[in-house]
Amino acid sequence: MAAMLQSLGVTSASVTSNKFTAFSINSLPVIRSESRTVSVAINGTRKAGKVTTKAVAAQAENPTSAASKPGHELLLFEALREGLEEEMDRDPRVCVFGEDVGHYGGSYKVTKGLADKYGDLRVLDTPIAENSFTGMAVGAAMTGLRPIVEGMNMGFLLLAFNQISDNCGMLHYTSGGQFTIPTVIRGPGGVGRQLGAEHSQRLESYFQSIPGIQMVACSTPYNAKGLMKAAIRSENPVVLFEHVLLYNLKERIPDEEYVLSLEEAEMVRPGEHVTILTYSRMRYHVMQAAKTLVNKGYDPEVIDIRSLKPFDLYTIGNSVKKTHRVLIVEECMRTGGIGASLTASINENFHDYLDAPIVCLSSQDVPTPYAGTLEEWTVVQPAQIVTAVEQLCKQ
Amino acid sequence: MACSATAKILQPLSIRSAEKSESCGKMLSPSSFLGSTPLPKKLFSVNKTISPLARRSATIVAVSSDVVKEKKLKSTQNLLITKEEGLVLYEDMYLGRAFEDMCAQMYYRGKMFGFVHLYNGQEAVSTGFIKLLKKEDCVVSTYRDHVHALSKGVPARQVMSELFGKTTGCCRGQGGSMHMFSKEHNVLGGFAFIGEGIPVATGAAFTSKYKREVFKEDCDEVTLAFFGDGTCNNGQFFECLNMAALWKLPIVFVVENNLWAIGMSHLRSTSDPQIWKKGPAFGMPGVHVDGMDVLKVREVAKEAVSRARRGEGPTLVECETYRFRGHSLADPDELRDPAEKAHYATRDPITALKKYVIENKLASEAELKAIEKKIDEEIEEAVEFADESPVPERSQLLENVFADPKGFGIGPDGKYRCEDPKFTQGTAQV
Numbered sequence: 001m002a003a004m005l006q007s008l009g010v011t012s013a014s015v016t017s018n019k020f021t022a023f024s025i026n027s028l029p030v031i032r033s034e035s036r037t038v039s040v041a042i043n044g045t046r047k048a049g050k051v052t053t054k055a056v057a058a059q060a061e062n063p064t065s066a067a068s069k070p071g072h073e074l075l076l077f078e079a080l081r082e083g084l085e086e087e088m089d090r091d092p093r094v095c096v097f098g099e100d101v102g103h104y105g106g107s108y109k110v111t112k113g114l115a116d117k118y119g120d121l122r123v124l125d126t127p128i129a130e131n132s133f134t135g136m137a138v139g140a141a142m143t144g145l146r147p148i149v150e151g152m153n154m155g156f157l158l159l160a161f162n163q164i165s166d167n168c169g170m171l172h173y174t175s176g177g178q179f180t181i182p183t184v185i186r187g188p189g190g191v192g193r194q195l196g197a198e199h200s201q202r203l204e205s206y207f208q209s210i211p212g213i214q215m216v217a218c219s220t221p222y223n224a225k226g227l228m229k230a231a232i233r234s235e236n237p238v239v240l241f242e243h244v245l246l247y248n249l250k251e252r253i254p255d256e257e258y259v260l261s262l263e264e265a266e267m268v269r270p271g272e273h274v275t276i277l278t279y280s281r282m283r284y285h286v287m288q289a290a291k292t293l294v295n296k297g298y299d300p301e302v303i304d305i306r307s308l309k310p311f312d313l314y315t316i317g318n319s320v321k322k323t324h325r326v327l328i329v330e331e332c333m334r335t336g337g338i339g340a341s342l343t344a345s346i347n348e349n350f351h352d353y354l355d356a357p358i359v360c361l362s363s364q365d366v367p368t369p370y371a372g373t374l375e376e377w378t379v380v381q382p383a384q385i386v387t388a389v390e391q392l393c394k395q
Numbered sequence: 396m397a398c399s400a401t402a403k404i405l406q407p408l409s410i411r412s413a414e415k416s417e418s419c420g421k422m423l424s425p426s427s428f429l430g431s432t433p434l435p436k437k438l439f440s441v442n443k444t445i446s447p448l449a450r451r452s453a454t455i456v457a458v459s460s461d462v463v464k465e466k467k468l469k470s471t472q473n474l475l476i477t478k479e480e481g482l483v484l485y486e487d488m489y490l491g492r493a494f495e496d497m498c499a500q501m502y503y504r505g506k507m508f509g510f511v512h513l514y515n516g517q518e519a520v521s522t523g524f525i526k527l528l529k530k531e532d533c534v535v536s537t538y539r540d541h542v543h544a545l546s547k548g549v550p551a552r553q554v555m556s557e558l559f560g561k562t563t564g565c566c567r568g569q570g571g572s573m574h575m576f577s578k579e580h581n582v583l584g585g586f587a588f589i590g591e592g593i594p595v596a597t598g599a600a601f602t603s604k605y606k607r608e609v610f611k612e613d614c615d616e617v618t619l620a621f622f623g624d625g626t627c628n629n630g631q632f633f634e635c636l637n638m639a640a641l642w643k644l645p646i647v648f649v650v651e652n653n654l655w656a657i658g659m660s661h662l663r664s665t666s667d668p669q670i671w672k673k674g675p676a677f678g679m680p681g682v683h684v685d686g687m688d689v690l691k692v693r694e695v696a697k698e699a700v701s702r703a704r705r706g707e708g709p710t711l712v713e714c715e716t717y718r719f720r721g722h723s724l725a726d727p728d729e730l731r732d733p734a735e736k737a738h739y740a741t742r743d744p745i746t747a748l749k750k751y752v753i754e755n756k757l758a759s760e761a762e763l764k765a766i767e768k769k770i771d772e773e774i775e776e777a778v779e780f781a782d783e784s785p786v787p788e789r790s791q792l793l794e795n796v797f798a799d800p801k802g803f804g805i806g807p808d809g810k811y812r813c814e815d816p817k818f819t820q821g822t823a824q825v
Contacts, residue, residue, distance in 0.1 A: 092609060121608055127641070132594040132634035139598020142583055143533065145605060147598075166591060175576035175584065176566035177795035214802045235798035263804050263811070310804025310812075317807040349807050 071254045077247040079221035080110045083228035084148070086257065088118060091146065094232055095122045097133050098150030107152050108188055108247050134160035134185070138167040142179040146232065154189030154241065155201040168237040169212035184231040186240035190281055190331055191379050193245070197367035200375075204241055204308050205337040215308040216262055217241040217280045221251040223306060226260030234262060241308070243281045265312035271301035274389055275319040277342060278329040279305050282380060286329050289385035298389060308338050316342075317350055324355040325392050329380055334362040356395040359388050474755055475690045481748070481757045484689055486766045487526055488518040488745050490773070491542035494551055495720075497774050498541065498558060502724050506782075507558045511572045514542040516687075516719035519744035520651050521546045523692030524619055527700055533581045533618040535596035538573035539651075539718075540585045543621055548580040552777040561784035568787050569795065589622060590629035593648070596620035597635045600646035600709075607706075615704040618646045625656030627670045633677075636711065640678040643708035647699045648674075650713045651686065657722040658730045674711030686714030687742040690751065717742075792821035 074082070088094045096111055102125035105112035115123040126133040130151065137147040151157040157164065168181050191200040204215055214236050218224035224242070231238040268283065269290060278286045283304050290300050301319050305311065320326055326346060328339040339360040346358055361380045369375055476484065495513040502511055514521070517539075525534060525546035536543040544554055549565055557564025558572055565577050566585075574585035583599055586592040599618040606614035626632055627650060639646050650670050654661045662668050674681025680702075684695045692714060699710035717739035721728030752758050797803065800813035817823040 095605070095609075119609070121605060127634070127637055129630075129634035129638065132597070132631050132638065135591065135594020135631065136598035136601055136635075136638065139535075139583065139595035139600075140602045140605070141598070142595065143599045143602040145602050162588060162591060163594065166586075166588060167595065171584070172798055173795045174566060174570040174574040175578075176564070176569050177798075178566070178576050178578040179583070180798040182798070212796050212802075214797075234802075236802045263801060307804065310802065312805050313807045314805045314809040 069252060071252045073250060073252045074221060075247065076218075076221045076224050076242075076249040076251075077108055077110050079225040079251075079253060080218075080228050080242070081112065081114070083225035084111065084232070085114065085117075087229055087232040088114070088122065091232075092122075093144060094146045094148065095124065095140070096148045096150060097124045097126050097137050098148075099126055099128055099152045101125060101150050106150065108242075108244075110247075111150070130156050130159040131161075131163055134163040135167060137183050137185075138163060138171065138181055141181045141183045141237075142171070146182045148184040148186065148232065151185065151187030153199050153201075153244075154187045154203045155198055157185065157187065157203060158201075158206070160185075161206070164207065164213070164237075164239075165210045169210040173212060180235050181237045182235050183237045184228075184234075184240055185237070186228075186231070186242060188242045188244040188247070190241075190243040190245065191363070191368055191375065194370055194372055194375055195244070195368075196370050200368035202332045202337070202363070204239075205332045207239055208309050208338065208341060213237045213239055213309070214262055215239045215241065216306055217243075217308055219243070219246060219280050219283045219304055219306070221249055222253050223260055223266060223304075225253060226258055227262065227306070229259045230262045233259065238262060241280060245281055246284075263307050263310060263312060265315040266304040266306050267301075267315065268304050269300065269302040271299040271323070273299045273323060274301065274325040274327055274392055275316070275323045276300050276302045276327045276329060276385070276389070277305050277316060278302065279308065279338070280331060282329045282331050285380060285382050286385055289382040289389070292382065292386050293389055296386075296390075298393060300389060305342070311342060311345055313345065313349055316346065320346060320350045321353045324353055325395075326354065326358045327385070327388055327392055328358065328360040328362075329385055330360070330362050331379055332362055334360075334365050337362050356392055359392055361385065361388055474757070475694065476757070478757045481752045482762070482766065483526060484522050484693070485745070485748055485752065485758075485763060486770065487522040487546055488689065488748065489767055490545055490551065490770050491518040491521060492745055493767075493770050493774050494541060494545060494554070494777075497555075497778060499720070499724060501555075501558070501778065507560070507572070509571060510538065510723050510725065511558070512539040512723045513720050514539055514718070516739065516743070517651055517653060517716045518542060519689035519692050519748075520621070520649065520686045520714045520716055523689045524621075524647070524649055524696040524700075527693065527696050528617065528619070531581060531616050533583050533596070533599040533616065534621070535583045535592040535599065535618065536575070536585060536621045537589055537592060537623065537626070538585070538587050539623075540573065540575045540582075544575040544577060544580075544582050544585075547577070547582050549575065549577045549582060550777075551773055552780040553577075555774075555777040555781040556784050559781040559784070560786065561781055562787045562791065563780070563784040567791065567795070569791075583618075589626040590631035593620050593622060593626070593631050593635045596646060597639055597644060600639065600644035600703075601642070603645050604642065615706075616645065617700050617703045618644075619649055619700075620646060621649045621651060623656065624650065624652040624654065624661040624670065625659065625664070626650075627652075627673065628665055633673075636673065636677040636679070636709070639709040643706065645703035645706065646709045647696070647703055648709060648711045650711065651716055652713055653716050653718045654735075655718070655722070655731060657726065660730075669713075671711060671713040679709045679711055681711045681713070683713045683715065686716030687739065687744050687747065689744050689748055719743075789821035790819050793818055793823065 100107055101111040102115035102120055102123045111123055134149050137149045140147050168183060171179060171181055189201060189203055207215060216227050218227045227240060231240050276286050286302055290302060293300050301323055303315060303319055328342055330337060330339040332338045339362050343358045343360050361384060364378045366378050368378055491514060495515050498511060498513060501507050521542045534543055534547050541554055545551060553565040557566055557570060560568045562568055566574060570576060570585060573587045576582055576584050583595055584592055596618045603614055603616040606612045652670060671681035671683040682695055685691050695712055699712055702710055749763060753760060801811050803812040806812050812823055815823045
């Protein structure tokens, strides 16, 4: 089985041709970042010809003529479905477990139509028993299948914490390497629109200490499809965090097959003055703040860290070495969140390169309130990001 | 009888597989459950209504007191086992007992540490079930898993090594007493939290069904899930009974009811202590069997396993058994009534089988002694092997955390952490 892992960086064309409206991303020239050659043996060999080395034929100019644009436009949830479908076509061992994934098509339509195509066993509608069906996925993975577990909302997976921690995370180790658990655990999380405290949880902070799992967060249709495919192909258990409010993002993605790296971060906007590290929905708040900042004369470098565990310290480090100032913007809680870990990690590794203490903007340590105004104040807003950058750059 | 009340349960619609729906009531009567095996109906105690008061007595209504009587009655009929089978069963049970006794010795000599849970007294359940399986069938257990692993075929030296924490152990010393795994013999663990293994077993059974229906393979692999009476009050147990019956998964849920969950008596923690009754509530047969009698267990196991192989779905088997030692080697075992312990000691499954084999002239005393000697030597050799095996090197620390070590990520120098030479020495920063 070919394991094609490529790293592709997405950069913006230029600051002036910005079409960063809230929920659509125009086609951008895609530049391949320096490819990483890994000397560690990876399963499989390169399958000649099937996957191109460049995701999109280089298009330097005119992003305006729609007719000649390569690729196809779709919404983020459709991109997830496309990635899932491609992998299910490619490998009959791939199956999906979850509540309402089959006949209902998934509560966010990520698995729509798949049960009709693949049958009730490959797209399994489970009873409401998260701990048990996650454990079932572990058992199925140990005996040869490659299941994907969907949590209808990430918060529900708290009920599956026993299985995710003890079995997904640790079983490969406690069995002395005999059994692999190639599962993907995915679902929507994050603060939505007045969904209430329990449906607005950010589980990345709870799961990050579990040894033996990888965590990634998608934020665009492009990286959603690429990360979904990479997660399914990975031999490790991977938790893929999606966000409730990002499912309707529209983007043009390549027609050719592509797979992204699970361990790499994404350069969203290169800059010189400050490094802003973010992931998932906060990326859009950051880019909105970036518009304001650019107008005020700042040049922020924005990196979507994508890989929440482990951190891509290379991309992050290179950025810190360039700008010497770091701002972390996340939706996680202040206490023990991804930002807290990232702050510690950067301090440990790049302390000499920092001109100022790291600033971390996180959500308040508050159960997300229902009222719209209160909810708005629990998460980081673009205005706060602008203020933070201004303060950071004064030092 | 309880089963009449449940006869009206509608069977769930099957998923894309052509199966005839069966009425629940039919599955419960012992004679039809056993299929065509010609056995006297009295062999299995089926539930007669037991008054609530009786449930509270110190000993559960004995379902096995007819053991010896039954066997005498059957002397004119065909025996339940052949000589070869008898010797295999005897050897396996004796192996389990001798191994566990040696574990206790080694623990007190400081060769193994932590929590060690011994299986003495329950050998009939492990042997009765596992000796019917093929190599491809899966077994899932709990922390009391040494003997399940041995019965499934994991060599004693590998299990002993694992207990000593050596690299030659079945899990390279990384699992320990409560995490016995073997890919070769399809032992899927070894779990420390009770109930944690049942969904894993359900998943393995799901794979078997998947292979049949999606891959269109000729797969009749069966999974056995072993767990105790305490687990039967846990959510994962009920959730999995539901899913297994719903999808007719090829699994047998084997309850090793030894009446005690550490110091919690089963009667004090369970509203209805008759666990087998919980099967029909989910649409599968529930059977109660004397877990101190390997032949009875084996007969029930045969039917349950072939039911699963035929694609008829799961079975819940409650084996009434007893552990002669405490919950673990750290348990002073002061709560259990000495009279109860004495009662079950007279029903030692190994002694019972020995008696059966000799009385029915299947083998001689000398042959059994030869087996015992062979096993004793095997255990001695296992201890020697474990003693002489090396302890894990530091380099083993970071291996096996991830199947794909790229999961440790990319370091500040741009290289994957696993490419760092210190990674293989176990000293890399991760």
